[in-house]
Amino acid sequence: MRSLPERARRSWRPPPRQLRTLSLTQRACVWRNILSRQPGFWPRYCSGSTVGAVCDRAFFLQVQRFCASRKRRAVIDRAYSQMGRVMAAKDHLILTAIGPDQVGLVQKISEFISRHGCNIEDSKMAVFCGEFAVIVLISGDGGSLVKIARDYRDIEAETGLSITIKTPSARRAPEFFLPYKLTASCMDHPGIVYQISDVLSRMGVNIESMETKTYFAPLSGTPLFQIEADLAIPTRTNINELRERFAEMQREENIDIELTAIKS
Secondary structure (H helix, E strand, O other), X not given: OOOHHHHHHHHOOXXXXXXXXXXXXXXXXXXXXXXXXXXXXXXXXXXXXXXXXXXXXXXXXXXXXXXXXXXHHHHHHHHHHHHHHHHHHOEEEEEEEEEEOOOOHHHHHHHHHHHOOOEEEEEEEEEEOOEEEXXXXXXXOHHHHHHHHHHHHHHHHHHOOEEEEEOOOOOOOOOOEEEEEXXXXXXXXXXXXXXXXXXXXXXXXXXXXXXXXXXXXOOOOOEEEEEEEEEEEEOOOOHHHHHHHHHHHHHHHOOEEEEEEOOX
C-alpha cells in the first residue's frame, strides 16, 4: 500500500465547499465517519495514539487528499449528502401559550414537545394575576415540527391554554453590536417604559430582553417601578449621546438610569 503523502500528491483536489465551512472539530466527526467505512485505512492510520491527532490540521489535509481519489468519490459524495441533510434538517418553531395558571402546565407542554422528538432551546414564562404565559423556541427536524404544528390542539384541549404556533421569520443580515445592560428605577407612574424605549428606538438600539416589576419601598410603602433590560447597541451608535439623552431624562422625570457594558 502506497504511503499517504504519495497518494495525496496524486489525488489532490481543492477541499469541498461544504467542508471549508466547518470547524476543525466538525471536520473530525465527518472524516471519522468517512474513514470508518474504508477497510484497511482507519485501523492503520487512526488507531491508538493517532486518534488524538484527528483534530490536527495537517492530518486533515492528508486525509482530505487521500480520500479525494476517484474510487472513493462515491463514498465521500454520499457522506457529504448525508452531512448536508443533517445540517439543514434542524429547524425551529415558536410556541406561545396563555391561560389560567394550574399545577403541571410546564410538565405537560414539555412532555408534548419531547414526545414529538423535539427540543426546547429557549423559553420565557411568567404568571400575571393568575394567568400563565409562556413562549418557547422549539428545535427539531422538519417532520417532527410538522407533527407539533398538526397536534398542538391536543395539548391545548388538555391544558385549557390558548396556544399559537409560528415559524420564525427570516433573519436580517447580522450587524455588529455591543451588549449593554440597562437598569432604571423610580416612583411608579404611567409612561416609564414608553419614554425609555422611545429613546432606545430613536438611537437604533434593540431591546433583546426586558423585565419590569412594581414593588413597595421598605419604610414608606411608596410604589416603585424597576426595569432591567439587555440591549444590543450597534457599533455605529454614539454611546456618549445615548448617555446624554438618559441623563436629560433623569433630570426631567426623576428616573435613576444606569447603562453598563456587559463583558464577554
